[in-house]
Amino acid sequence: MDIYGIEAEMEWYPLSDLTLFVNYTYNISEIAEDENNADLEGNDLPNEPRHQTHFGFRYQNPRIVNVGVTANYYADIYFDNENTLKESGYFTLDASVSRRFFDRLTAYVNVENLFNEEYPIFRSLSSGDTLAPGLIVNGGVKIEF
Numbered sequence: 001m002d003i004y005g006i007e008a009e010m011e012w013y014p015l016s017d018l019t020l021f022v023n024y025t026y027n028i029s030e031i032a033e034d035e036n037n038a039d040l041e042g043n044d045l046p047n048e049p050r051h052q053t054h055f056g057f058r059y060q061n062p063r064i065v066n067v068g069v070t071a072n073y074y075a076d077i078y079f080d081n082e083n084t085l086k087e088s089g090y091f092t093l094d095a096s097v098s099r100r101f102f103d104r105l106t107a108y109v110n111v112e113n114l115f116n117e118e119y120p121i122f123r124s125l126s127s128g129d130t131l132a133p134g135l136i137v138n139g140g141v142k143i144e145f
Contacts, residue, residue, distance in 0.1 A: 079123035090119035
């Protein structure tokens with residue numbers, strides 16, 4: 001198998017407590033040689049998107065609140081070695097909010113897939129698609145000793 005690509009990332013700090021960021025990955029993951037099935041040679045490896053990008057912001061002001069938002073895009077994902085089961089791409093949005101109290105206590109809420117996007121995480125002709133769970137929300141309180 002051949003795996004190569006390029007990744008670039010950029011961050012900008014327009015304010016002392018605000019970070020804007022973007023990154024991009026171009027990933028080539030191909031079957032270079034298959035002694036059992038030469039027809040697979042040159043195909044993309046399953047579950048490896050060719051393009052992905054993430055962008056968003058982080059606002060960090062411990063006296064008030066910490067907020068982060070990340071947009072994620074994944075494109076051209078194959079789910080089989082034959083490259084017949086393909087997802088052309090999907091977009092998700094994640095967010096997090098946290099607040100520190102009393103120097104040792106932090107409350108937080110994290111949200112993944114804010115728009116409840118349905119996309120396959122596994123595809124099979126025999127057993128069908130397995131979809132991502134959709135909107136995921138978790139929260140908690142962290143106590144530091």
